[in-house]
Amino acid sequence: MQKIEAVIQPSKLDAVKDALVEIGVQGMTITEARGHGRQKGHTEFYRGREYSVDLLPKVKLETVVADEMLDKAVQAIITVARTGTIGDGKIFVTKIDEAIRIRNDERGEMAL
C-alpha cells in the first residue's frame, strides 16, 4: 500500500477529487494548508496598509491506495492539477505498512 500526499491549488481540489473517485479511489483526507515553494508570495496594498502574502493558500490531499493503483492515482492528480505555472504543487509518496478499519477490524488492502 502507498500513501499519496498531494499539495495542490485550492481551485483544483474538486477536479482532483472527481478524478480520483473516477478511477476508484474512495477514501481521502483533505486539509487546509498554507505554503510556498519557489513562488514565495507577494505584497498587497490596501488603504495604505501593506498585507504580505508569504504563505499562499493550498490544500493537502492524502489517500492510501493499493500498490497497483499508485501510478494511476498519481497520474490522475497530475493531469487535472497541472496548469504549467509555478505554484501547481507537489506529490509525495510513502510506503504504508498496515491499514486497519476501526469499525470491523478489517486489515490491509481490505481496509482501504
Place this chain on the structure above:
Amino acid sequence: MQENETPGNGMCGEYQRRMLEIRGAFEAGATGSATIAARSKAMDELIRGLWAQAVKDTPALRSGIALVALGGYGRSELFPYSDVDLMYLLDGKVSEKEVKLPIRRISQELWDCGIRLSPQTRKRSEAEKFDADNVEFALALLDHRLLAGDAAVYERFARVGLPKMLERESKAIMTGLAELTFERHKKYGETLFHLEPSIKDCPGGLRDVHVCAWLKTLADADSGTKSGEPSMSGLAVGDREEFAQAVEFLFVVRCFLHFRHERDDNTLDWQAQDAAARELVGPGRTRTTWNESTASAAYWMRLYFRHARSVERRLTQMLDVVPAKQRAGRWSLPAKTRRGAEPSPVGFRVEGGRAILNAAAGVGGDPAQDPEVVLQLFATMSKVGCILDRASEERMSQALPMLSSHLEEGPVLWRHLREILLGAHAGKTLRAMHALGFLELLIPEFHGIDALVIRDAYHRYTVDEHTMVLIDTLHGLETPQQGSMGEWATRFGGILRDVQHQDLLYLGGLLHDTGKGRSTGDHAGESARMAESVAGRLELDAYESELLLGLIRNHLEMSAALRRDIFDLETVRAFAGKVQTPEALRMLTLFTYSDIHAVHPDALTPWKAENLWRLYLATANYLDRSVDDERVGARVGKELVHRVVAVMPGKRPQIEAFLEGFPERYLRTRTPEQVRMHFEMAERFAEDKVQIGFHYSPGTSEVTLVTPDRALLFSDLAGALAGWGMNIVTADAFSNRQGIVVDNFRFTDTFRTLEMNTSEHANFVASVHDVMAGRIAAEKLLTGRRRGRRKAPKIVVQTRVDFDDEASSHSTLLQVVAQDMPGLLRAVSLALAGQGCNIEVALVDTEGETAIDVFYITRGGGKLDADQCKDLKKALLAGIEANAG
C-alpha cells in the same frame, strides 16, 4: 418450575416475555406513553414479586422498609432500556445491616435479568435532608412512588418529610437545577440544532421536559411558603397541546431508538433518522403507504426540530422563576434595567430584564393589539437585550389576528424593522418574534423556511436558525473577539463600520434563504424574487431595492469565486463585475463571512477567512483602479442610463449627453433621483454656474457641487469646508465629457457650528458658493480660523504616496495615505494643482485616523511621467507636512 429454575428466574422470564410483547405492540403502532407505562408496569410486577419472595425469606423486611421508585421510574416512564432508579427507604426500626443481604439478592436478580439497576439505600432522615453537592438526588426525589414494603414509612416520607424539605430548600434546589441545566446546554453549544442530536440531553430534549416539570414542582413548593404569592400560571390551551405533542413525539422517538440500538442510546444518528422517517415514527403513526415527501428524513427532522423548539420555548418560560443573578448563558438578563418602572406611555416598560406590556386600559385598548407598541417593544428588546415577559408573550400570541389586521406596511414598518435589525441583540429578538409567530406576520415569506432542514454533513442548523446565526455573526463583528478567529473578526469588523447601508445588509441576511422553501434549485434567485415583494411592501427606493436584491441574488458569488484561483486577475475581474461598487463589495464580503460561519461553528476556519480577505482586498483595489476606464458611453440601451431616463421621461437626449463620460461608478453609487438632481442643477448654469446642494444631518452632512471644471476647483471646495472647521470624511469627484464636475463631500461638524446655529446653514452655503464662484479666496476663510491646539493622535499614521501607471489607460492613479486632520485634503489638492495636475476622478475616504485619498490625475491631457511623479510626490509630502504644522 423446571429443575434449577428459581422463583426469581421464573419472574424474570415472565418479565422478558412481557418486554417482547411490549416491543411487538410498539412496532405495531403503540404510542410512546403506552410503551413506557407498560414497561413500568412490567417492572413493578417483577420487583414486587422479588420483594415478596425476599420478605418470605427474611421476615425482618416486613416493616420499617419501603421500596420507592424514583426518577423516570417514579413517574412510571420507563423507556425500554433505561436505568431503573430504586430507593430502599429505611425507618429507624430496621438497620442497614439487617437488610443488606436481601437487598443485594434482589439487585442481583434484576441485574441477572439484564436490567440496569441504580439502587440506593437511605435512612428516612438522610433522604429528607438536602445535600447541595448532590442536587441530582434531590431532583430524583421529586418523582417518587411506592412499589412495595412498609407503606407507613413511605407515607411519612412522601407526605411529611419530603414536603418539608422542599419547602425549606426549594430555592436552593432550583438554583442547583438551573446551574445543571445551563451547564448541560453549554455543553451542547446552547443550541438544539445538532446533526445527530441526543434526544434526551440536547436542548429541546427530554431532559428539558423533566426540568420544566421540576421547576413547576419547586415553584409550587416555594409558593407554599409565602402566602399570597401567585403560583405558576398555566399555559394557554394551544400551547399546552403543542407541548404535549412535543413530549409524546420525544417519547416515541426514544422508545424507537432504544429498541433499535437495544441499549440506552438516545442519539438520533444519521441512519436512525432515515429509519425513523421510513417507519413513520411519530405520534398517531400508522402503517400507511409512505410517499417520498413524508418518508424523507429531512422532512422528519423538521418535525423533530419543531417539537424540540416547543420544549425549549416552554423551558424558557419556566425559567422565569430563576432569579436574574442566577441565570446564565443565553438566558442571562441584561445587567442594567430600570427597576420598578411605572407603566410607560408607549405601552410597555422594561423591568427586571423583561419587556412588559402595560395592562389593557378601557379606552386606549390593549397594547398587545397595537402593532406600533409591539414593534417598539421588540426594537427595545433588540437594543437592550431584555427578554419578553411571559404574560406579555401570552397576550401577544392571543392578539396575533388583531395585530395582523392593523399592521401598517411601508416606511413605518421599515423604520421599526430597521431598529430591530440594527440592535445589538437582533438575533435573540428575531427568534422571540419567530417563536411567537409575529415575524411571519411582518414577513410571510419566512414561513417557508420554518424549521426547514438541509440534510447534509455541513448544515448544522435549520434554515431559519441559520438566518438568525448569520445575523448574530454580523453583530458579533461589532465587538472584539478572542480565539483563533479574533484577528479576522477585527479585520472584517473594520469593513462593517464602513458599510453605509447596514440596515439593508441585515435585511438581506433575514431574507437571503427564504427561497429554499420553494425548492426551485436556484434558491438565491428565488430569494431575490421573494425579497422584491418585501422591498415593495416596505417601500424601499429603487437604489435601496437594487442593493438589497443584488446582495441576495449574488450571495453565493463570493464563495464561488473562492473556489477559483483568487490570485488570478481574471477571477478578480469577473467577481468585480458582479459586485460593481465598493459598497456592494463590502456588504457581500461581510455576508459571505457570516454565511459560512452560520453553516456550522467550525465552517469558517482562519484559512477560509484569510482567502476571503484576500479576495476582498484584490477586488476593492480592482474597483478603485478601474474607475477611470469604465465610463458611460453614448450607448442607447445601457441599463444604468435607462434608470435615470425613467425618472425624467422626455429628456433622454439631454440626459445621455449629461451622463456621457462619467465613470460608471458615478451612476452605480447614486440613485436615479440623485442623478436627476445633478442634471437639473447643471440645467441651471444659465442662471448660476456654481450650483450647490446641501443636506444637513447631525452625524454627517453633505455638500454637492455641480459646476464646469476649472483649475483649483477641488482644493477650493476642500478649503471652503476646512475654513468652516468641517472635517471631510469621504468625497468623490467625477467629471463628464462636457467638462461638468459633480463633487460630493461628506463631512462632520467638528465645532458643532451648524448643529448649534441652524441660522448659519444659509450663511455656510452662501460662503461655499462665494468661494467656488471666485468671490472669496478659500485662504481668507482658512486664515480666519485658528487651528487651536490639536490633540495628539491615538494612532500615528505614516504618510505614504504611491503611483500606479497601469490602473488606467489614460490617467495616473495616485494614492495618498496620511494622518487625518483638518486641511489635509486642501493641502493635497493644492499640491496637485501646483504641479499642473488635473483631477479626473477623486475618491476620498477616512478610516479612523487614516485619510485614504485616491486620485486619477492627468497632466497636459495624459499620464504623468516618472519625473513628474517624483516632483509631485515631493510637493505632496511637503504640503502634508506643512499642514500638519
